[in-house]
Amino acid sequence: MDTQADTRIFDQLESEVRSYCRMWPAVFTKAQGHTLTAEDGREYLDFFAGAGALNYGHNNPKLKEQLVEYIQKDGVTHSLDMMTEAKREFLQTLDDVVLSPRGLDYKVMLPGPTGTNAVEAALKLARLVTGRTNVLAFTNAFHGMTLGSLAVTGNGSKRAGAGVPLSNVTRMPFHRYLGETDTIDLLEQHLDDSSSGVDKPAALILETVQAEGGINIATNPWLRRLQNLLKRHEILLIVDDIQVGCGRTGKFFSFEAANLDPDIVCLSKSLSGYGVPLSVTMFRRELDVWEPGKHNGTFRGHNLAFVTATAALNEYWRDDELTKAVGRKSSTVQETLHSLADEYGAQVRGRGMINGIEFETPEVAPLISQAAFERGLLVETAGANDQVVKLIPPLTIDEDELARGLGLLEECVHDAHREVAVAS
Structure with missing residues (x-):
């Protein structure tokens, strides 16, 4: 097969905005579990999981079975916000398995297919x-x-693409952004002082774990103080759980460990369980002040995603076995990363099955990602300068395969540091 000719079409027709294909220059043809296969037959161990959209792996057979059965019986695919059997099953299962057991009396809004819609x-x-x-x-x-x-x-680089002013937002320092300075104290001072220049906000939006930002972890005490402060000032708390929800940190929601009760929660990515688009915005019942049609979209009734999401909730969230497995696997990942950190003076951060390591030399992380691809391992980078190696394998990955991938990662770290040493 002339793979050169087969890849030329991407350069000819696809926009220059594409990014992941530059980091991993292979044409993929098959995916199963934690493995992606390229058209040349080479297999890649996936520690990327669709940027967190594939917590249960590629083409999960238990979800696929339900999806294929639904399609074969001519189940409704597109329905905007009309009532369908698939939507009813999803909403009922979401309430039975996730919301009611956690005491969350949320209304569920289907705003569109992706996380940014939520x-x-x-x-x-x-x-x-x-x-x-x-x-x-x-x-x-x-x-x-x-x-x-x-x-x-x-x-900054993402904001620069807007082309218009991005306003009506006040930026505050995240946990440990200012070193040992307590950033909640700083936020409190701004909110308490009528001369701070901060207009009283409608809401604060929060990631308990900043994934793309470099795997920055907010501690539970910090999160609880934040929530208490917002309640005192009658400011709504929005938790963006798009990448670190659906079990990525162990429990279904990342905020459960801190005993938060957000006013609004955004979910997407692994909510469908299968990599098909689905997002929801959930909020306290008394906040449902929408008028019919006040916010809409053509693809907010994606029934194929309802089917796989329902299957995922039934399969993985009616007990705590997956949460326990995430805890075990997290310990394995952390052990490897801390060993590397001790050897190279790096920083490790993470919760559950989202973990990262930042080395003293920032350019090392992209070199590690490149070396990993050459060895058949997919890992991406994160942080403002892509300085953090980010690990988000499927939650369902075999423990032996997890260990194998971590072994490959260790080899890549050693090689990247040798390359940097030679270049300097």
């Missing part, structure tokens, strides 16, 4: 409910690429 709806609703325009957001945050979501995103 964030846009959350921001619009917070402003609609409170009548305020300002929103608090954190340094290093990432919430999406549409204009409202981009306004609350911190990354």
Whole structure:
């Protein structure tokens, strides 16, 4: 096969905006579990999991069975917000398995197919409910690429693509952004002082773990103090759990460990369980002030995603076995990363099955990612300068394969440091 000819079409017709294909220059033809296969037959161990959209792996057979059965019986695929059997099953299962057991009396909104749709709806609703325009957001945050979501995103290069001013947002320092300075004290001072220049916000939007921002972890005490402060000032708390929800940190929601009760929650990525688009914005019942059609979209009734999401909830969240497995695998990952950190003076951060390591030399991380691809391992980088090696394998990965991937990672770290040493 002339693979050169087969890849030329991407350069000829696809926009220059594409990115992951530059990091991993292979044409993939098959995916199963934790493995991607390229058209030349080479297999790649996936520690990327669709940027967190594949917590249960590629083509999970238990989900695929339900999806194929639904398609073969001519189940409804597209329905906007009409009532369907698939939507009813999803909503009922979401309530039975996730919401009610956690005491969350949320209304569920289907705002559109992707995570940024969920964030846009959350921001619009917070402003609609409170009548305020300002929103608090954190340094290093990432919430999406549409204009409202981009306004609350911190990354400079992503914001630069907007082409218009990104306003009505006040930026505050995330946990440990200022070293040992308590950033909640700083936020409290701004909110308590009428001369701080901070307009009273409608909401604050939060990632408990800043994934794209470099695997920055907020501690539970910090999160609880933040929530208490917001409640005192009657500011809504929006938790963006798009990448680190659906079990990525162990429990279904990343905020459960801190005993938070957000006013609004955004979910997407692994919510469908199968990599097909699905997002929801959930909020306290009394916040449901929407009028019919006030926020809509053509693809907010994606029934194929309802089918796989229902199957995933039934398969993995009716007991705590997956949460326990994430805990075991997290310990394995952390052990390897801390060993590398001791050897190279690096920093390790992570919770559950989202972990990262930052080395003293920032350019090492991209070299590690490149070396990993050459060895058949997919790992990406994160952080403002791509300085963090980020590990987000499927939650369902075999423990032997997890160990094999970590072994490959160790080899890549050693090689990258040798390359940097030779170059200097």
